[in-house]
Each structure stands twice: as C-alpha cells, then as structure tokens.
Amino acid sequence: MTTLAVQIDQIAEAFRRRLDAESVDFVRRYALHGESRLALETLCDYLCEEGVPIDPLV
Structure with a gap:
C-alpha cells in the first residue's frame, strides 16, 4: 500500500465506532x-x- 492508502486506511479505522463496519471495510x-x-x-x-x-x- 502507498503512504496515502495507509493514511486513508487509518482515517477510516478511526471512524469505525461512528460508521457501520461494512462501510469502513x-x-x-x-x-x-x-x-x-x-x-x-x-x-x-x-x-x-x-x-x-x-x-x-480523530
């Protein structure tokens, strides 16, 4: 994964408690x-x- 992809992955994971798991995944x-x-x-x-x-x- 590129650095940008890793950062987006981390941001998405930070919202796991606020969005449903399917959306984050x-x-x-x-x-x-x-x-x-x-x-x-x-x-x-x-x-x-x-x-x-x-x-x-966040």
Whole structure:
C-alpha cells in the first residue's frame, strides 16, 4: 500500500465506532486496491450521509 492508502486506511479505522463496519471495510478495500481517491470520496460520502460529527482529534 502507498503512504496515502495507509493514511486513508487509518482515517477510516478511526471512524469505525461512528460508521457501520461494512462501510469502513468498503473504504479500506478501495484503499488496499490502490483506489485512494475513490476510498477518500466514499468515506466523505458516508460521513456526510450519516451526519457523523468530525472531531479535530480523530
């Protein structure tokens, strides 16, 4: 995995308690397969759709 993919994976994992596991795993699979842009876009979509608050310390 690239550095960016690893960072996206870590960010997605940080939201595991706020998003359902399936959504987090979906984002992580995109990152794992080199689709970093799509992974980040999907994570943002999930966060917006679910109204997940984003804490600056996450």
